[in-house]
Amino acid sequence: MLDDTTAPLLEVRDLRAWYAESQALQGVTFDVRPGELVTLIGRNGAGKTTTLRSIMGIVKNRKGSIRFEGNELIGRRTFQIARLGLAYCPEERGIFSSLSVRENLTLPPHLKSGGMSDEELLKAFPNLRARAGSRGTSLSGGEQQMLAIARILRNGCRFLLLDEPSEGLAPVIVKEIGAQLRRLKAQGYTILLVEQNLNFARSVADRHVVIEHGAVVDQLSNEDLAADMDRVKTYLGV
Amino acid sequence: MFDGITPQLLFGQLLIGVINGSFYAMLAMGLAIIFGLMHVVNFAHGAQYMLGAFVAWLLLSTFGVPYWGALILAPLVVAIFGIAMERLILKPIANLDHLYSLLVTYAATLVIEGLIRQQYGSTGLPYSSPLPGGVNLGFMFMPWYRLWVVVFSVVTCLATWLLIEHTKLGAYLRAANESPEVVESFGINVPRMMTLTYGFGVGLAGLSGVLAAPIYQVSPSMGSSLMITIFAVVVIGGMGSIAGAILTGYTLGIVEGLTKVFYPEAANLVIFFIMLLALIFRPSGLFSGTEKS
Ligand SMILES: Nc1ncnc2c1ncn2[C@@H]1O[C@H](COP(=O)(O)OP(=O)(O)O)[C@@H](O)[C@H]1O
Ligand SMILES: [Mg+2]
Numbered sequence: 001m002l003d004d005t006t007a008p009l010l011e012v013r014d015l016r017a018w019y020a021e022s023q024a025l026q027g028v029t030f031d032v033r034p035g036e037l038v039t040l041i042g043r044n045g046a047g048k049t050t051t052l053r054s055i056m057g058i059v060k061n062r063k064g065s066i067r068f069e070g071n072e073l074i075g076r077r078t079f080q081i082a083r084l085g086l087a088y089c090p091e092e093r094g095i096f097s098s099l100s101v102r103e104n105l106t107l108p109p110h111l112k113s114g115g116m117s118d119e120e121l122l123k124a125f126p127n128l129r130a131r132a133g134s135r136g137t138s139l140s141g142g143e144q145q146m147l148a149i150a151r152i153l154r155n156g157c158r159f160l161l162l163d164e165p166s167e168g169l170a171p172v173i174v175k176e177i178g179a180q181l182r183r184l185k186a187q188g189y190t191i192l193l194v195e196q197n198l199n200f201a202r203s204v205a206d207r208h209v210v211i212e213h214g215a216v217v218d219q220l221s222n223e224d225l226a227a228d229m230d231r232v233k234t235y236l237g238v
Numbered sequence: 239m240f241d242g243i244t245p246q247l248l249f250g251q252l253l254i255g256v257i258n259g260s261f262y263a264m265l266a267m268g269l270a271i272i273f274g275l276m277h278v279v280n281f282a283h284g285a286q287y288m289l290g291a292f293v294a295w296l297l298l299s300t301f302g303v304p305y306w307g308a309l310i311l312a313p314l315v316v317a318i319f320g321i322a323m324e325r326l327i328l329k330p331i332a333n334l335d336h337l338y339s340l341l342v343t344y345a346a347t348l349v350i351e352g353l354i355r356q357q358y359g360s361t362g363l364p365y366s367s368p369l370p371g372g373v374n375l376g377f378m379f380m381p382w383y384r385l386w387v388v389v390f391s392v393v394t395c396l397a398t399w400l401l402i403e404h405t406k407l408g409a410y411l412r413a414a415n416e417s418p419e420v421v422e423s424f425g426i427n428v429p430r431m432m433t434l435t436y437g438f439g440v441g442l443a444g445l446s447g448v449l450a451a452p453i454y455q456v457s458p459s460m461g462s463s464l465m466i467t468i469f470a471v472v473v474i475g476g477m478g479s480i481a482g483a484i485l486t487g488y489t490l491g492i493v494e495g496l497t498k499v500f501y502p503e504a505a506n507l508v509i510f511f512i513m514l515l516a517l518i519f520r521p522s523g524l525f526s527g528t529e530k531s
Contacts, residue, residue: 058419082425094420098412106406107413108424155425 008067009034009159009190010055015064017047017054017214024050026214027064032159037181037191039201042211043237048194049091051211052161055192056088057081068159083111087157091164091194093148097137101128104136104147108154115156124180125150142173149180160184163194178203196236202226210235243499249378251495257384257453259491260391261446265464266471266483267395268442271402274415274478275435277336278328281343283468284461285350286440290316290447291456292354295365305368309448316444321437328436329429347462355458362455387449394445395484402480411435415478470513476523486524 008031017025025047032038040048053059055066057078066073073081082088087108096104105128106118122129125146131139139147145165152160165181166174174197181204185191195201201208208225210218212235225232265283272280280286293315294308303311323346331338372381402408414421414428422428447461454460471490475482490509498505516524 056423058423077429078419078422079425079427082423088423090420090423094417096413096416096420098416099409103409103413107409107421109426111425152424 006033008032009036009069010192011065011067012051012055013065013067015051015054015062015066017050017059017062019050019059019061024059024214025054025062028211028214028216030209030216030219032190032192034190035185035188036206037185037193037204038207038209039193039195039205040209040211041195041198041201041232042235044196046211047214048211049163050214052088052163052192052194055081055161056086058088082155082157085112085157086159086161087152087155088161089148089152089163089165091167093144095136095139095144095147097135099136100132101134101136101139101147102132105132105151106154108151110154110156112156112158114158116153118154121150121154124153142169142176145169145173145177146180149177153184158189160189160191162191164196165193166195166197166200174200198225198229198232198236208232245377248499251499252492253378253380253384253495254498255492255495256388256488257491258494259488260388261450261464261487262468262471262491263395263484263487264391264442264446264449265468266475266487267398267480268439268446269468269472270475270478270480270483271398271411271442272436272439273472274480275411276328276332276339276432278339278436279336279343280436280439281340281465282323282346282350283343283440283443284463284465285347286316286320286443286461287447287450287464288354288456288458288461289319289350290444291365291451291454291460292358292447293444294448294451295363295456298365305365305448305452308451309445312448313441313444316447317437317441320440320444321433323440324433324436329433332432351458351462358458360458362457362460365451365456367452383452387453390449391446394442398442399480399484467509470509474513474516474524476525479523479525482523482525 010032013029015025015028016023028047028051040051042048050059054062055073057073057076062074064074068084068086071084099107105121116124127143128147128150131143136147137144149162149165165177169177178200181191181193193205202222202225205222207222208220209216210232218235265287269280269283272278290312293312294305297303297308297311298305327342327346328339331342367383369382369386372379402411410421410426410431414431418428450460471486472483474490475486490512493512494505494508497508
């Protein structure tokens with residue numbers, strides 16, 4: 001297990017972000033250390049997606065500090081941030097309907113060494129192989145989510161930002177995604193996962209960061225979460 | 239009313255229709271590529287087409303560069319001009335409503351045409367055909383140059399379509415068309431891709447202009463008179479649909495030619511009548527459903 005003294009891979013400090021005039025993040029602060037799987041949990045509209053989009057530079061109007069391996073991300077553009085080694089899987093999954101499954105899978109370029117080859121990807125996600133020629137959006141929701149996670153492994157980025165991969169999927173598929181995430185973690189990937197499904201979050205994460213109204217209101221280890229589910233359930237309003 | 243329709247008249251107009259259709263297809267394709275990726279309504283397309291013809295004329299009259307050299311050089315010059323335009327006037331307004339790009343490129347059209355008119359006057363300048371003569375097919379006379387234009391434009395349209403639908407580069411374009419943010423988050427420099435795509439679309443307009451120079455007169459207004467028809471083609475084909483733009487371009491050129499034979503009074507209106515019908519019955523365009531969900 002990693003101890004608290006390991007230097008963080010990602011340091012988010014007092015992150016504030018705006019959509020036009022309206023401020024969505026009020027000052028978000030947290031760390032992710034190498035090899036960790038950390039979740040961002042919180043109600044709908046709390047600012048989880050905005051946090052990921054601000055890290056990636058997709059939300060451009062942002063202030064504070066985001067450091068990745070010591071590099072400041074604020075002021076950099078999205079493609080430059082990706083090239084530093086961050087891969088992002090959006091909430092809507094971003095599967096392209098005008099591209100085949102294979103084209104979707106092979107779209108991300110090799111940015112860093114260690115990216116998975118197309119053959120390795122198809123081996124790791126076998127049900128995509130049979131559908132390689134079909135239109136991306138003809139896949140089921142679960143298959144689309146697998147494809148969305150699989151393709152960002154092609155980049156060679158070792159830090160994954162995943163936005164609610166379990167959303168709207170059947171329990172067996174959520175389990176399968178959980179297994180994939182544990183496998184990726186075992187391979188040394190660092191993962192920042194947005195989740196609302198507490199049981200799923202518990203089954204994969206080391207730590208949890210709770211967001212409310214655009215700010216971090218609590219942080220707890222996975223053990224603490226198991227011991228104190230009620231505390232977290234009030235945050236989520238479930 | 240069909241009395242007196244000789245094969246010469248029929249095939250003559252059909253050829254004119256295919257020639258016009260070739261220009262409609264190439265220009266509409268460029269517009270569709272630019273709109274699909276950047277959501278820019280490039281009103282300057284006609285002026286850029288005219289610039290292609292003018293650069294070809296200048297290359298010949300000033301530097302003695304023949305047609306075949308101009309066919310390569312002029313589109314490059316016009317593409318570079320387009321890239322400068324994108325950087326200077328389109329990039330700054332990229333986050334505003336699409337309407338602004340229409341206004342800005344319309345303004346650019348007026349400036350470009352005005353400058354050319356001031357420098358070279360409004361009357362058409364002749365550009366002699368690099369392929370004089372032709373062949374008598376029995377039922378009609380086929381000038382070599384017109385045959386060249388038809389073949390060249392079909393090949394250009396097909397090559398561009400293949401590039402976009404069946405290559406990796408095209409996959410980036412199609413994906414960025416759907417969601418530029420996701421593509422950029424993969425580490426791809428989408429802003430630069432947009433600049434180059436605009437340059438490519440504008441270069442296609444320049445190429446059409448060079449092709450047109452020996453057929454139509456080279457004049458400052460040669461593009462703007464065509465633009466309204468091109469917009470109709472793009473609207474009928476479905477904004478942003480490459481295949482739609484190409485097929486609609488050729489079809490409408492031919493329909494227009496045949497209307498001249500069978501009902502000449504309607505020849506200038508038929509395209510707009512079809513646009514009206516398309517807007518009423520299929521407002522997203524005839525081909526829009528085939529490329530996007
Ligand atoms: N594109 C947008 N434009 C304006 N406001 C937005 C946009 N996206 C999200 N918001 C607002 O920002 C806040 C945070 O949203 P979001 O980050 O999506 O929350 P979460 O992912 O935690 O559900 C919400 O109040 C939401 O309404
Ligand atoms: Mg969200």
